[in-house]
Amino acid sequence: MRRLAAAALAAWAGCAPAQPAAVAECAKLGKEGRECLLRAMRAHPAKSAAFWEAVQSRPIDERLGPAPAELVDYLHLDNAANGFPEKPRASRPSAEFMADMRGAIADLPSAVRRAFDATFAGVWLVDDLGGTGYTDTYVDAKNRPVGGFIVLDAAVLGKFTANAWATWKENTPFKPGGGWTLEARIEDSAGDNRRSAIRYILLHELGHVLAINRDVHPRWDLQPSEVPESARFPFYDLSWTVNRRENRYASKYDDAFRERRWVVYYRAPKHFSRDMVPIYDALKATNFPALYAATSPGDDFAESFVTYVHTVLMKRPWEITIRKDGKVAKTYRTCWDEPRCAAKRRILEDLLR
Ligand SMILES: [Zn+2]
Known part of the structure; x- marks a missing residue:
């Protein structure tokens, strides 16, 4: 449910980035590997409200940009756990693409912008997500979901009207x-x-x-x-x-x-x-x-x-x-x-x- 458009792009054949240590460690466990990956995801900094606190003090139109390294690391775990072969990388979007992103956010009606103030930890861009869009929750210290972050594949979005x-x-x-x-x-x-x-x-x-x-x-x-x-x-x-x-x-x-x-x-x-x-x-x-x-x-x-x-x-x-x-x-x-x-x-x- 969190993924939109998994089939949008053929597998990217360029140089794959280094796998995060947890992916390699969990892969050694064979059948238990998925449970190991899910555990690593639950404990990951990108799942914590503390990680997103600084972002949330910004105005809504400044909560966007290339995905931070911790988030890219988290997406590798999620892809490995859910059988997606893609290894996402932080995107380096062109100035024109960023102008379209900002424009898209500026277009949102004020009622929509108000609804997202407290629980929204931004829109982050990667290439080779394995889908067009992705949303996940982050949790407080008691493991209660408190908000969400969005990841978009800039390479896929760049192609379409x-x-x-x-x-x-x-x-x-x-x-x-x-x-x-x-x-x-x-x-x-x-x-x-x-x-x-x-x-x-x-x-x-x-x-x-x-x-x-x-x-x-x-x-x-x-x-x-x-x-x-x-x-x-x-x-x-x-x-x-x-x-x-x-x-x-x-x-x-x-x-x-x-x-x-x-x-x-x-x-x-x-x-x-x-x-x-x-x-x-x-x-x-x-x-x-x-x-x-x-x-x-x-x-x-x-x-x-x-x-x-x-x-x-x-x-x-x-x-x-x-x-x-x-x-x-x-x-x-x-x-x-x-x-x-x-x-x-x-x-x-x-x-x-
Ligand atoms: Zn959806």
């Missing part, structure tokens, strides 16, 4: 072919640039940061079966339950929307392009604002957050068009003015008040 990125992303659940195409439009032609793409990707990750400590959904470091039965999460409760026997989250719509479980983004697709129309028909009968929202409780909230801020607060376009042999077969828009998403909208309005 907004509509090209959104179209690429929304096609990843479907095997291409059969004359079917899907186009996503999140900007008009004047705004269809890299700065808008960065802003949109950043808003999704900010949604993950906002979810920390607000009881909108269960913690993402818990197994579904570990979520206490009595726990209540007002946002999550509108769409999700736990299937305890199978240790997975289920949506409340799964009887009518059976295809949902096989919707996967950024990895090998499980659906065919001919399934696009029935899947978007089924989605329209749910309270998920976008298809990616239907994949997990965490991404439900992050996608709800980005589509709400983008379309309602920033009045930007958001539309999916499915065509068969060039002829429009279906148009899907997000749901913030429809009754199906009214209860979720009220929660977002409260969070951004």
Whole structure:
């Protein structure tokens, strides 16, 4: 859930940086290696609130830049623990790229900037992340999550304008072919640039940061079966339950929307392009604002957050068009003015008040 767009780049074949000592030590343990890596991550300075304290005294638009060495070290552990072969390096972004980053942050509505003041430890740039975006929590001395930091892959972000990125992303659940195409439009032609793409990707990750400590959904470091039965999460409760026997989250719509479980983004697709129309028909009968929202409780909230801020607060376009042999077969828009998403909208309005 913390990763967006794992398949964006082919493996980078340049000189790999030295592995952090913990990765090499844990690798010697064979099967126990993953547990060793997870332990090293929990004890890592980048996970502690103390490490991020200095950053948090800065204004929100100055909490960004090339990733600090400790964070790069932490990402190596995370990649090794989760089977990503990439070895991230601190990025050296161009002046133009940094101008787009600052512009993307400057574009954020004031309600959004206010919501992040206390819990937001910045946006840090690496190359070769193994994904486009990544968010993780940091914890206080009692191991309670208190806030989050965001990592973006500058090399991936450098390649896309907004509509090209959104179209690429929304096609990843479907095997291409059969004359079917899907186009996503999140900007008009004047705004269809890299700065808008960065802003949109950043808003999704900010949604993950906002979810920390607000009881909108269960913690993402818990197994579904570990979520206490009595726990209540007002946002999550509108769409999700736990299937305890199978240790997975289920949506409340799964009887009518059976295809949902096989919707996967950024990895090998499980659906065919001919399934696009029935899947978007089924989605329209749910309270998920976008298809990616239907994949997990965490991404439900992050996608709800980005589509709400983008379309309602920033009045930007958001539309999916499915065509068969060039002829429009279906148009899907997000749901913030429809009754199906009214209860979720009220929660977002409260969070951004
Ligand atoms: Zn996400």
